[in-house]
Amino acid sequence: MRRTRQRFGRLLLLIGLAPAAAIFFFACGYGGGGYGAGGTSVAGTTTVTGNSASVSMKNIAFNPADITVSKGTKVTWANNDNVAHTVTASDGMFDSGNVNPGKSFSFTFNQAGTFPYYCRYHVSLGMKGEVTVK
Ligand SMILES: [Cu+2]
Numbered sequence: 001m002r003r004t005r006q007r008f009g010r011l012l013l014l015i016g017l018a019p020a021a022a023i024f025f026f027a028c029g030y031g032g033g034g035y036g037a038g039g040t041s042v043a044g045t046t047t048v049t050g051n052s053a054s055v056s057m058k059n060i061a062f063n064p065a066d067i068t069v070s071k072g073t074k075v076t077w078a079n080n081d082n083v084a085h086t087v088t089a090s091d092g093m094f095d096s097g098n099v100n101p102g103k104s105f106s107f108t109f110n111q112a113g114t115f116p117y118y119c120r121y122h123v124s125l126g127m128k129g130e131v132t133v134k
Helices: 002-029
Strands: 052-057 066-069 073-079 104-109 113-118 128-133
Touching (some): 066 073
Parallel strands (some): 052 073
């Protein structure tokens, strides 16, 4: 009876420590200031002229996250991170599949509209973007 209670207490302690350990892991794993830091995010949308645009995937974020392009623009996402990402349209219009570090994915936008997208692996960490085509 007494022994059981002790074990239960230890189990509770372990459960209590798990989230703390996870937070510690994340904080260290994406070191160098972590995602969100570094001041590279720009408020609002970035308008790109010409027929090509590029978005960098770095520090678990798309940069610039929101771009506005004209119809027929080829957008290229380059993975400058050390982990794989995906470029996945919320409406299913495109999906890069795995984009490994050093690789890129391109898609040409031929129809006007707003196309939100995300990374399958890091959407919960806020890795999302949007392409507006005019
Ligand atoms: Cu990702």
